[in-house]
Amino acid sequence: MSMKTWLLWLGGVALFAAVPSLVTVPYFRVIFILFFIYLLLALSINIPMGFLELFSFGHAAFFALGAYTAAILAARLHWGFWPTLLPAVVISGVGGVLVALSAARLRGVYFAIATLALAQIVHIILLGAMSLTRGPMGLLVPAQPAPFGIARALSYHGVFYYIAGGCALLAMLLTYRLARSSLGQTFILIRENEHLARSVGVPVFRYRLIGTGISAAMAGVAGWLYVFYYGIASPSLAGVHYTALPLLMVLVGGRGTLIGPVLGTALFTALPEVLRPAGEVQDAVFGLLLIAILLWMPRGLGPGLARWLRLPAR
Amino acid sequence: MSPIVFYGQQMVNGLVIGMGYALFAAGVGLIYGVLHVLNFAHGEFFMLGAVGTYLIMAKLGVDYFTAGILTTLAVGAFGLLFERLLHRPLTDHWGSLLITFGLSLFLVNAVQLTFGGQPKDVTPPFQGVLQVGEVFVTQHRLVIFCSGLVLLLGLMLFVRYTAMGRTFRAVQQSTVGAIVVGINIPLVYMLVFGLSGALAALAGMLLGPLTFASPWVGAPMLLKGFAIVIIGGVGNLAGALIGGLVLGVAESVGGGLFGTTWQDLISYVALLLVLYWRPEGLLGRREGL
Numbered sequence: 001m002s003m004k005t006w007l008l009w010l011g012g013v014a015l016f017a018a019v020p021s022l023v024t025v026p027y028f029r030v031i032f033i034l035f036f037i038y039l040l041l042a043l044s045i046n047i048p049m050g051f052l053e054l055f056s057f058g059h060a061a062f063f064a065l066g067a068y069t070a071a072i073l074a075a076r077l078h079w080g081f082w083p084t085l086l087p088a089v090v091i092s093g094v095g096g097v098l099v100a101l102s103a104a105r106l107r108g109v110y111f112a113i114a115t116l117a118l119a120q121i122v123h124i125i126l127l128g129a130m131s132l133t134r135g136p137m138g139l140l141v142p143a144q145p146a147p148f149g150i151a152r153a154l155s156y157h158g159v160f161y162y163i164a165g166g167c168a169l170l171a172m173l174l175t176y177r178l179a180r181s182s183l184g185q186t187f188i189l190i191r192e193n194e195h196l197a198r199s200v201g202v203p204v205f206r207y208r209l210i211g212t213g214i215s216a217a218m219a220g221v222a223g224w225l226y227v228f229y230y231g232i233a234s235p236s237l238a239g240v241h242y243t244a245l246p247l248l249m250v251l252v253g254g255r256g257t258l259i260g261p262v263l264g265t266a267l268f269t270a271l272p273e274v275l276r277p278a279g280e281v282q283d284a285v286f287g288l289l290l291i292a293i294l295l296w297m298p299r300g301l302g303p304g305l306a307r308w309l310r311l312p313a314r
Numbered sequence: 315m316s317p318i319v320f321y322g323q324q325m326v327n328g329l330v331i332g333m334g335y336a337l338f339a340a341g342v343g344l345i346y347g348v349l350h351v352l353n354f355a356h357g358e359f360f361m362l363g364a365v366g367t368y369l370i371m372a373k374l375g376v377d378y379f380t381a382g383i384l385t386t387l388a389v390g391a392f393g394l395l396f397e398r399l400l401h402r403p404l405t406d407h408w409g410s411l412l413i414t415f416g417l418s419l420f421l422v423n424a425v426q427l428t429f430g431g432q433p434k435d436v437t438p439p440f441q442g443v444l445q446v447g448e449v450f451v452t453q454h455r456l457v458i459f460c461s462g463l464v465l466l467l468g469l470m471l472f473v474r475y476t477a478m479g480r481t482f483r484a485v486q487q488s489t490v491g492a493i494v495v496g497i498n499i500p501l502v503y504m505l506v507f508g509l510s511g512a513l514a515a516l517a518g519m520l521l522g523p524l525t526f527a528s529p530w531v532g533a534p535m536l537l538k539g540f541a542i543v544i545i546g547g548v549g550n551l552a553g554a555l556i557g558g559l560v561l562g563v564a565e566s567v568g569g570g571l572f573g574t575t576w577q578d579l580i581s582y583v584a585l586l587l588v589l590y591w592r593p594e595g596l597l598g599r600r601e602g603l
Contacts, residue, residue, distance in 0.1 A: 117586055284420045
């Protein structure tokens with residue numbers, strides 16, 4: 001990594017660590033934690049969308065799978081916070097692989113429809129399987145003992161800030177390393193010229209499986225975080241809202257890049273708060289924003305800004 | 315209730331809803347066939363048809379038909395304008411899908427703001443009920459079926475025998491070829507978008523009294539429309555008709571047997587199965603509007 005990039009990363013981490021001491025208003029802590037969870041979700045959808053040109057219109061399904069796995073284990077079997085992480089990741093990752101198995105052979109547009117349909121199916125099942133998920137009433141997750149077994153000096157929000165932030169940072173690191181790894185380069189090759197990839201023997205389908213699986217697992221982690229922070233899992237987690245948000249964040253911010261999802265997430269986490277006095281117009285504004293970006297900055301805000309600051313966008 | 319009556323009733327209801335689905339799917343198929351684009355906001359055009367009919371009836375005091383026709387024309391015009399102003403400038407391959415997604419978000423919210431989230435009852439002027447044996451058919455349902463059938467048949471004739479219809483088919487078969495013979499592609503795109511929007515709104519007007527008018531009726535319709543188009547074959551109007559009817563009946567029977575909670579699963583699972591095994595559709599070749 002160049003010196004500039006190193007400094008950026010260090011600066012970012014330092015800033016991240018310092019924030020809880022600087023920001024004492026609890027409201028902002030909540031926003032930050034939400035930001036981290038959404039960032040994780042956005043980065044997760046960034047992988048298929050940016051690196052593989054696979055537009056997942058049903059990503060909320062993985063988010064919900066992770067959330068509900070954790071919630072069911074915690075609420076019904078009384079598992080703790082950390083033990084539920086692995087099952088959540090595994091179940092959502094497997095879900096991703098299953099989705100890819102059925103859909104990854106399909107050309108772009110059909111993949112989008114298939115993922116949309118699958119998300120709807122998950123949504124309906126979550127609503128209907130009352131015995132397992134309590135349907136629309138949602139599943140309450142019992143409050144975890146505050147320190148989660150780690151530091152005792154921090155408050156609940158403080159600990160969660162570091163956990164969520166840590167996960168988000170790891171995801172950012174993963175995206176960064178991915179772009180520079182042979183796996184990532186293969187993804188990009190498949191995206192740029194599928195026929196060429198096949199002609200040199202790249203098992204395209206298998207790579208799509210891997211990409212979707214990783215992405216789904218990441219979304220599952222976001223779901224796990226969400227469910228323990230907010231204490232409840234409801235079927236709406238598989239709904240349009242949680243698919244649309246990461247889509248918007250990545251599209252507006254710039255897909256395939258690292259800066260893009262970060263910017264996009266910041267924008268779409270801040271906007272609802274800014275629009276809070278007129279909360280009902282949120283989606284309309286988002287829709288218009290998407291249309292505007294598509295018309296005037298199709299690559300997203302991220303690449304535009306990066307060029308302006310002469311920074312590597314990835 | 316004897317099984318014959320039960321299935322008979324479900325089938326009748328299913329055929330009616332299926333006709334509405336078929337109209338809607340015809341629009342989806344048109345856009346995808348001619349423009350090779352999936353209109354994510356198509357469900358919202360349907361919703362506008364239902365909601366618009368209600369609003370015009372309520373605010374202007376006109377009758378059901380006039381309100382419906384006005385709404386259909388308005389939505390058709392909107393689709394036309396949308397294509398010209400917002401869709402044409404797009405260069406990115408994925409742009410169409412995404413911009414219509416943005417439009418869909420906007421429309422749902424906008425309608426929610428002006429119309430309110432409560433589903434409203436649209437009362438059609440037909441209140442009579444027919445009875446065949448022990449199966450009941452409301453007059454309104456009969457009207458839906460017949461008018462839908464007439465419209466779709468008219469559409470098929472239009473596409474097959476008129477100059478404009480031939481133009482649409484030409485563009486569907488080969489955009490490059492169409493340019494070569496001098497067809498005005500941008501104009502065709504605009505007209506098809508408008509026509510398809512009008513079809514969706516028409517379906518909304520007809521099905522509105524059955525499904526209630528609320529801002530969110532669009533989303534499930536969209537997937538069902540896709541399902542029908544993929545099952546029946548893209549751009550194939552006869553396929554849309556048959557696919558729509560089949561789906562409607564399957565849903566109705568399934569809903570009667572398993573309960574409405576799981577009803578929508580039928581179309582989604584059907585969609586996935588067809589996508590996986592025969593993306594060209596069960597009725598075969600992509601050709602032929």
